[in-house]
Amino acid sequence: MKKLLLILLCVPMIGFGQSVVDRQDPNSTAKAILIAYKLKDLKTLSSLSTSLNSEILYEINRKGDKHPRYNSLWKGWRWKAVNNWDGNTLEITDRGMKFGESIEKDNGSYYIEDYVVALVWENDKLCFEDIWSPSRKITSEEQSERSIILEYNDTIFHSIYSENSLINDNYHFEFGGCCDGCWVSCPEISIIGWSKNGIVAYKTDTDDDYEQSNLIIQDLKTDRILNETSDLKDIINKYNIINGRLSKYYSEIPGFEIDLDFDEVYHEDCMGTDVSYELKISNKSFGHKTVTKDDFGCVVDWGILGYLKSPFENRILILLYYVPEVDETEYYYIKSYGASLKPSTFK
Numbered sequence: 001m002k003k004l005l006l007i008l009l010c011v012p013m014i015g016f017g018q019s020v021v022d023r024q025d026p027n028s029t030a031k032a033i034l035i036a037y038k039l040k041d042l043k044t045l046s047s048l049s050t051s052l053n054s055e056i057l058y059e060i061n062r063k064g065d066k067h068p069r070y071n072s073l074w075k076g077w078r079w080k081a082v083n084n085w086d087g088n089t090l091e092i093t094d095r096g097m098k099f100g101e102s103i104e105k106d107n108g109s110y111y112i113e114d115y116v117v118a119l120v121w122e123n124d125k126l127c128f129e130d131i132w133s134p135s136r137k138i139t140s141e142e143q144s145e146r147s148i149i150l151e152y153n154d155t156i157f158h159s160i161y162s163e164n165s166l167i168n169d170n171y172h173f174e175f176g177g178c179c180d181g182c183w184v185s186c187p188e189i190s191i192i193g194w195s196k197n198g199i200v201a202y203k204t205d206t207d208d209d210y211e212q213s214n215l216i217i218q219d220l221k222t223d224r225i226l227n228e229t230s231d232l233k234d235i236i237n238k239y240n241i242i243n244g245r246l247s248k249y250y251s252e253i254p255g256f257e258i259d260l261d262f263d264e265v266y267h268e269d270c271m272g273t274d275v276s277y278e279l280k281i282s283n284k285s286f287g288h289k290t291v292t293k294d295d296f297g298c299v300v301d302w303g304i305l306g307y308l309k310s311p312f313e314n315r316i317l318i319l320l321y322y323v324p325e326v327d328e329t330e331y332y333y334i335k336s337y338g339a340s341l342k343p344s345t346f347k
Contacts, residue, residue, distance in 0.1 A: 021048070023125035027090050030097035030117040033128045037082045040074065049128040050120060078131045081115040084196075088314050088341075089248065095134050100311060103160065103167050103244045112246070156249065156306075164232055166192060167244045168203075173305055173321070175332060187305075187321060187332040193236065193243040196312045199226070201241045204334050217241075220315055220338020223292065248309040253316065256341065257282045260304055260320070270298040272325045277302075279318065281339055286346035291318065291339045298325045305334065314341045 022028040029048065036044040042061035046054045060067045073079065081100055091098040096116035103112060118129040157172040172188040192201040198221045204214060217227040217239055227235060236243060262277040275296040282288035296302055305319035320335045 026092060026097055026119055026126060029119060029126040030090055030099070033117055034082055034085050034099060038085065045128065050122050053128060077133060081131065081133070084312055086310065086312055086314055095132060101246055103246060158249070166232070166236070168192065169247050171249060173332070183329050185329055185331045187334045189319065189334055191247045191308065193241040194245065194247070194310045194312055195240045195242065197240070198313065198315060198338065199239050199241065200310070200317055201235065201239065218336065218338065220317060223337050242312070245311040247311065250307045250309065253307055253341070255283055258304065258318065270325060272298045272300040275299055275302060279337060283346060286343040289346050292337050296322045299323055300326055315339065316341060
């Protein structure tokens with residue numbers, strides 16, 4: 001019994017209530033490393049590291065803040081990147097397991113800093129080598145148009161630009177026929193930034209001469225609009241908005257089903273329909289919940305555009321579109337709602 005207990009205690013765990021780490025699986029290993037680092041759990045981090053790193057971390061853990069390298073672990077870009085990890089994002093790249101990114105500017109050019117967990121094989125298992133930050137320059141073509149083809153054959157043009165010294169993460173939704181002087185006006189949304197507490201700042205635009213681009217501060221926990229203005233002054237600081245961290249766009253959220261159930265009512269004085277809808281999200285393991293119940297008045301088209309994920313939380317911004325009764329031009333507008341993907345918010 002004592003021998004069995006010793007074996008179990010030596011198996012690294014992701015954390016309380018989590019699964020045993022699969023050291024053959026880069027996703028499982030990287031997740032355990034990031035959780036241990038974020039919790040400042042040097043004992044677990046040491047058990048997941050290479051033999052050399054394990055010795056160093058063991059000494060740091062033993063000596064605590066008296067070790068000359070102790071404070072360096074909790075300062076600088078590595079700690080900032082790990083501390084900002086949303087607890088879920090992991091992507092296999094040729095440099096390691098990517099868990100985040102940011103935009104930096106140098107001599108007039110923009111660079112994407114990818115944050116990755118570098119893993120190496122040692123003694124037939126994956127081990128923690130380091131947190132790396134490979135960067136790549138954003139080309140002028142990427143800044144103007146980076147297209148992503150979606151399953152429903154529409155196109156999104158993704159661009160990154162600077163305005164008033166702030167990075168704008170812009171998504172233009174192309175429904176076909178959008179251009180100056182055309183009969184279709186397509187929507188776009190520019191993310192200014194996110195807070196770590198469920199608040200997002202963004203601008204929407206439809207190329208409508210009668211509509212101005214609005215800066216919207218939205219609380220994604222309540223969907224309340226905290227501020228709607230064209231003035232950027234003091235907005236960022238007031239709501240603790242962090243600028244320069246790219247959002248993650250999804251046409252589908254892996255593991256989740258998001259449905260828009262609706263009822264239509266036709267009437268004579270409208271060339272469209274009044275639509276009452278219920279936006280729902282479900283997961284096979286967690287259950288389901290209603291995000292909102294709302295309505296569109298006299299519209300000819302509506303649906304789900306996609307989802308933008310916060311870089312700091314397991315929370316998404318759900319983007320709906322709608323087209324009011326058409327006079328000459330089809331104007332596509334965006335309406336958005338927040339939703340947490342935490343298991344505890346489902347039933």
